[in-house]
Amino acid sequence: MKYKTLDHTADVMFEVYGKTLNELFKNAAIAIFDTMVKRSTIKVKLKKEIELESNNIEQLLFDFIEELIYIKDAEYLIFKNFKIKIKDNRLTAVLEGDKINPKKQILLTDVKAITLHKFSLKKSKQGYKAVIIPDL
Amino acid sequence: MAVPKGIKQVEEAVWEIPASFKKGMNVPARIYATKKLLDAMDDGVFEQVTNVACLPGIVSYAIAMPDAHFGYGFPVGGVAAMDLKEGVISPGGLGFDLNCGMRVLTTNLKLNDVKPKIKELVNELYMLVPPGVGARASLKVTNSQLDEISVKGVKWCHENGYAWKEDLQKIEEHGAIAGGDGSKISEKAKERGRSQLGTLGSGNHYLEVQFVSAGQVYDESIASAFGIHDKDQICIMVHCGSRGFGHQIATDYLKLFDNAMQKHNIKISDRELSCAPYQSEEGQNYYKAMIGAANFAFANRQLITYHIREAFKRVFHKNPEDMEMQIVYDIAHNIGKIEKYKVNGKLRKLLIHRKGATRAFGPGNEELWGAYKKFGQPVIVGGSMETGSYLLVGTKKAEEETFGSTLHGSGRTMSRTQAKKMVRGDKLQKDMEARGIYVKAASMAGLAEESGISYKDINEVVEAVEKAGISKPVCSFKPLGNIKG
Known part of the structure; x- marks a missing residue:
């Protein structure tokens, strides 16, 4: 399972899983974009590369999601696939x-x-687990 | 649901959780609700309002309104007054969508004029006021213009031809709160602001064409003073805020404060309550950025108003002036304001955090003018798109008890996930049309999430603030057409 949606009155809460950090970050991005778009309806027309560095891995996940939301708003872009590499709190x-x-x-x-x-x-036992509550 | 043990009834619709309830509470917590609403309240509200009561410098009570529900850190529907010297400012206490707020416009059109053309009108509004994910700004501005908007708000709109002169007299603080400063706002926030200026947004944001029918005016003299005098009069309600601009400012400062807490030696139970002393450099910078976002939001609702007037002009072939498309009022419900209140007989300047709560100044308040000063400041309470909305006025009692604050809407009672399991957007759209409400939505899933069953009973929440004496009903509005993000 990539992620699970849990109930939260105001918005939505995701529990995201990954065997590796790369997979966890990818699945977090998928959870975010699944909220905004039926991903199967996106035809891949362009690629965008990003690089981020944070003080710790939890902060890096926060910053990564923040960056996705920023790009979506500032450049009107929406994404289907994510190729992610993480090393030493750098993405x-x-x-x-x-x-x-x-x-x-x-x-x-x-x-x-x-x-x-x-x-x-x-x-976690299977690798990594994150809890994310976005504001909708 | 479990109402906390030890909660005591103060008045018919006021409840208090004493400061002894939880370790670290500096003040008691007060909940404004009927017994029925209290019993049905989210457990999270009790947990969160008592967490807020632990914040440094909080004065008198942490308050939750009848429409309160679980939020991030602070409950939505929460009010907290902070001492200016000892107290903190918390982005989580003002909400992500800074100056998310409400605006109501009147017209001299009647239900019979608009009903036959409602589809055409809603489609026109949908084109001119773009909702939903990725909607493009209806007005392109430069960064320096954006800085000006952060300071001047609706005054900028007036200087550039997007507002009538009288509009400035019908908005909280004339649509421009002093103290906004674009230099405290990140480039990222500005980019998001520029790409979304003049858009409606998604989630619970909406633009609704409404009418006031017979039996829906509860105080004729006040309604009439605000321009609402006819039965079947068409009005327009807008609910939206500062878009990505405010959200990015909230995110930027939430992160900054999260890291600065140690430096300021503040301990909190939930990272989303992260805060900084109001007088600290971080606290002051956030305040200036937040006011900038508030002014942006007033300008955003003004640009939407400009396009609403244009849509009506195109559909009804009349000038907006001839259709008397005047603003009733425009007011924030996610904001921090410096206001003066008597605490234990002494007048003090305080920083009022309102998150999902509306200012509710009573008659005679020195910050009001004209009819607002005579009758009390209008409070616009947005209901679900199926059930209608209310106009109230603030009271002296609100100024004495709740730091001049009241509710902001019906309040969610069901998660979005649950609502989608119970309601299908396309079916809801058809059902509503059969009931005479034409709704056009950017997303069917989004529509399902906003169905009437997702919310508390608006009549019940309004009854609670009326019983508590912190607001007084003026009239209510029924939906006719709606655009949603």
Whole structure:
């Protein structure tokens, strides 16, 4: 399982899983974009590369999601696939997607921010587990 | 659901959780609700409002309104007054969508004029006021213009032809709160602001064409003073805020404060309550950025108003002036404001955090003017798109008890996930149309998430603030057409 959606009155809470950190970050991005768009309706037309560095791995996950939301708003881009490499609290990612266009994609609910509410990234038996509550 | 043990009834619709309830509480917590609403309240509200009561410098009580529900850190529907010297400022206590707020406009059109053209009107509004994910700004501005908007708010709109002169007289603080400063706002926030200026957003944001029907005016003289005098009069309600601009400012400062807490020796039970002393450099910078976002949001609702007037002009072939498309009022419900209150007989300046709560100044308040000063400041309470909305006025009692604050909406009662399991967007759209409400949504899933069953009963929450004496009903509005993100 990539992630599980849990109930939260105001918005939505995700429990995200990954055998590796690369996979966890990828699945977190998938959870965020699944909220905003039916990903199968995105035809990959462009790629965007990002690089981020943070003080610790939990902060890096927060910063990564924040960056995805920022790019979505500032450049009107929406992504389907994510290729992620993490090493020593540094991330490089290739994001594949398209310009947002309601005529081409089935759009759902906007993600406006990532919150610190219950936010966590921990090692688990299967690898890693994160809890994310975005603001919708 | 479990109402905490030790909660005591103070008045018919006021409840208090004593400071002895939890270690670290500096003040008691007060909940404004009928018994029915209290019993049905989210457990999270009790947990969160008592966490807020632990914050440094909090004065009198941490308050939750009848529409309160579990939020991040602070409950949504929460009020906290902070001492300016000892107290903190918390981004989680003002909400991510800074100056998320409400605006109501009147017209001289009647239900019979608009009903036959409601589809055409809603489609036109949908084009001119873009909702949903990735909607493009309706007005392109430069970074320096954005800095100006952060300071001047609706005054900038007036200077640039997007506001009528009288509009400035019908907005909280004339649509421009002093103290906004673009230099405290990140480039990222500005980019998001520029790409979304004039858009409605998604989630619970909406633009609704409404009418006031017979029996829905509860105080004729006040309603009339605000321009609402006819039965079947068409009005328009807007609910939105500062878009990505405010969200990015909230995120930037949440991160900054999260790291600065140690330096300021503040301990909190939930990272989302992260805060800084109001007087610290971080606290002051956030305050200035937050006011900038508030002014942006007033300008955003003004640009939407400009396009609403344009849509009505195109559909009804009349000038907006001739249709008397005047603003009733525009007010924030996610904001921090410096206001003066009597605490234990002494007048003090305080920083009021309102998150999902509306200012509710009573008659005679020195910050009001004209009809607002005579009758009390309008409070706009947005309901679900199925059930309608209310206009109230603030009271003296609100100024005495709740730091001049009241509720902001119905309040969610069901998660978005649960709502989607119970309701299908396309079916809801058809059902609503059969009931005479034409709704156009950017997303069917988003529509399902906002169904009426997801919310508390608006009549019940309004009854609670009326019983508590912190607001007084003026009239209510029924939906006719709605656009949603």
